[in-house]
Amino acid sequence: MAPNDVTMTTTTRPPFSRGWALTASALLAVVVLVVSTAIAPTSQAGPTTTGPRTSAQVPAAQPSGPIRGYIDAHAHIAASEAFGGALRCGRPFAPGGLAEAMADCPSHSGTGHFALLEGILGGTDIPGGAQGFPTFASWPAHDSQLHEQAYYTGIERSWRAGQRVLNNHLVANRVLCEMLVGSPHSCDEMDQLRRQVDYLNRMEAHIDAEHGGPGQGWFRIARSPEDVRRIAGEGKLAVTLGVEASEPFGCRMIDDAPLCTAEDIDRGLDEFASWGVSTVFPVHKFDNALGGARMDEDLAGLAVNIGNKLAAQRFWETRPCTTDASDHAQPLASTPVADGLAAASSGAPAGAGLPVYPQEPLCNVRGLTPLGEHAVRGLMDRGMLINLDHMSVASATRTLDLAEEAGYGGLVVDHTWSDPALSRRMHEMGGFTAAFAYPPDPTENFDEGFLDSWRATTAGATRPWDGYGFGSDVNGLAPLAEPRPSAAADPLVYPFTAPSGEVMDRWRFAERVYDLNVDGVAQYGLYADWITDVLHRAGPDRAELERQLMGGAEAWVATWERAR
Ligand SMILES: [Zn+2]
Numbered sequence: 001m002a003p004n005d006v007t008m009t010t011t012t013r014p015p016f017s018r019g020w021a022l023t024a025s026a027l028l029a030v031v032v033l034v035v036s037t038a039i040a041p042t043s044q045a046g047p048t049t050t051g052p053r054t055s056a057q058v059p060a061a062q063p064s065g066p067i068r069g070y071i072d073a074h075a076h077i078a079a080s081e082a083f084g085g086a087l088r089c090g091r092p093f094a095p096g097g098l099a100e101a102m103a104d105c106p107s108h109s110g111t112g113h114f115a116l117l118e119g120i121l122g123g124t125d126i127p128g129g130a131q132g133f134p135t136f137a138s139w140p141a142h143d144s145q146l147h148e149q150a151y152y153t154g155i156e157r158s159w160r161a162g163q164r165v166l167n168n169h170l171v172a173n174r175v176l177c178e179m180l181v182g183s184p185h186s187c188d189e190m191d192q193l194r195r196q197v198d199y200l201n202r203m204e205a206h207i208d209a210e211h212g213g214p215g216q217g218w219f220r221i222a223r224s225p226e227d228v229r230r231i232a233g234e235g236k237l238a239v240t241l242g243v244e245a246s247e248p249f250g251c252r253m254i255d256d257a258p259l260c261t262a263e264d265i266d267r268g269l270d271e272f273a274s275w276g277v278s279t280v281f282p283v284h285k286f287d288n289a290l291g292g293a294r295m296d297e298d299l300a301g302l303a304v305n306i307g308n309k310l311a312a313q314r315f316w317e318t319r320p321c322t323t324d325a326s327d328h329a330q331p332l333a334s335t336p337v338a339d340g341l342a343a344a345s346s347g348a349p350a351g352a353g354l355p356v357y358p359q360e361p362l363c364n365v366r367g368l369t370p371l372g373e374h375a376v377r378g379l380m381d382r383g384m385l386i387n388l389d390h391m392s393v394a395s396a397t398r399t400l401d402l403a404e405e406a407g408y409g410g411l412v413v414d415h416t417w418s419d420p421a422l423s424r425r426m427h428e429m430g431g432f433t434a435a436f437a438y439p440p441d442p443t444e445n446f447d448e449g450f451l452d453s454w455r456a457t458t459a460g461a462t463r464p465w466d467g468y469g470f471g472s473d474v475n476g477l478a479p480l481a482e483p484r485p486s487a488a489a490d491p492l493v494y495p496f497t498a499p500s501g502e503v504m505d506r507w508r509f510a511e512r513v514y515d516l517n518v519d520g521v522a523q524y525g526l527y528a529d530w531i532t533d534v535l536h537r538a539g540p541d542r543a544e545l546e547r548q549l550m551g552g553a554e555a556w557v558a559t560w561e562r563a564r
């Protein structure tokens with residue numbers, strides 16, 4: 001889910017400041033979610049079937065040798081099935097085609113309940129009538145976070161541009177799901193994950209059916225590094241599975257008492273292995289029975305902290321950090337105003353008072369628990385990549401120590417959320433790095449562009465950078481890259497030559513035609529344009545960046561292989 005952060009060379013500066021509006025929105029969003037008591041049913045447009053498509057031509061096979069292609073190491077293409085199934089409007093595919101999958105939802109337009117939330121999250125005007133199919137006038141859009149961002153023809157466009165791996169994180173959050181009263185599906189996190197596995201299998205079958213039958217499509221689920229190499233060797237897209245859940249295996253914590261056992265963890269990890277899971281986040285957003293979380297910052301931090309209170313029955317507890325690495329500063333720092341607010345809220349019902357934190361680098365007091373150490377060892381035994389993003393400094397440091405003792409390099413940071421010092425240590429130990437897919441240059445809402453982030457991350461490393469990835473976080477309640485102001489003087493020129501060598505014009509999507517310079521990354525297909533634009537803006541670094549990005553899929557799968 002949303003990484004409200006970029007990798008920095010210093011740890012105290014607030015990154016990706018979407019400013020007051022976004023962070024305030026995040027708080028309001030949680031409040032809206034908390035108070036919501038009913039939702040309108042999701043719209044199901046009639047089955048407007050589209051005819052069979054002509055079989056896509058698969059790019060030249062690449063039977064042996066290193067994979068040449070880029071990786072999106074962090075996406076949520078099946079998130080329409082997560083959180084109970086009601087939060088999002090639109091789906092990445094549907095039996096009835098685009099008209100069914102990307103139809104407007106009453107709940108998300110007009111005075112619909114989620115239309116309000118959509119406006120708050122995006123910091124945009126509340127849409128009067130959201131417009132998807134067939135004009136796509138108002139969604140998908142880079143700042144529309146509750147509408148589908150990964151319709152499969154867009155994924156196909158990015159694959160044609162040179163993408164060879166899409167690592168899809170199955171995503172789950174019980175607290176968010178339970179806030180949405182009326183969710184059609186179970187809020188149990190393992191159930192949320194299972195639904196997404198089923199859904200992806202159906203998505204693969206749907207695309208296969210368009211291309212001549214089982215095994216014929218370009219979208220192939222890969223359950224092992226060998227699968228990835230075979231699929232990429234055929235010139236197709238390997239779709240791998242990760243897990244970004246807040247209480248995996250039922251590992252909720254209440255007042256420091258775990259609600260799961262070592263046996264639950266073993267059973268859950270075995271189930272993940274049966275799905276062919278590549279990557280696991282032991283901790284995500286909230287403190288859980290496995291470890292402490294890396295706090296969100298600003299008012300988003302306050303909102304997520306309220307979630308932490310709902311999940312774990314307590315707010316985050318912090319202490320001064322003992323190294324240069326720190327978790328994020330919190331919005332209610334100890335100032336006369338904040339102290340007054342805290343005093344005023346002390347008369348509120350038990351537990352309703354908001355926490356106030358010191359104004360200094362903060363570290364979550366919680367690190368890896370004994371159950372968390374058991375989970376980390378279980379992940380190493382099964383050769384799964386351990387994701388450090390969202391772990392507190394203490395949790396991540398202990399994980400790195402355990403991996404180092406075991407000589408294990410199966411580590412990953414894939415959407416720029418971990419402390420930079422820990423990410424550097426991970427890289428030196430053999431881990432893989434992908435950065436959030438920021439606009440190439442800084443923009444109003446993104447303090448740092450992808451290029452500066454890449455330069456800062458890769459500078460001064462001892463271990464060479466064979467490959468580098470990006471994490472789109474599509475459908476992860478994250479805004480996608482907005483247009484860069486520099487496009488006015490130096491646009492991406494259409495048609496462009498993608499890294500694969502394919503010449504591509506503006507993307508036509510039903511009645512809509514997208515232009516990256518104006519629309520930003522409105523949805524997945526624009527990653528073809530985005531990666532070309534990032535390379536275009538890299539100046540003298542272009543050749544080196546292209547080598548690393550087009551070596552990204554290879555470097556990621558090699559990291560997975562070494563872990564097994
Ligand atoms: Zn995510």
Ligand SMILES: [Zn+2]
Binds near residue numbers: 001
């Ligand atoms: Zn995340």
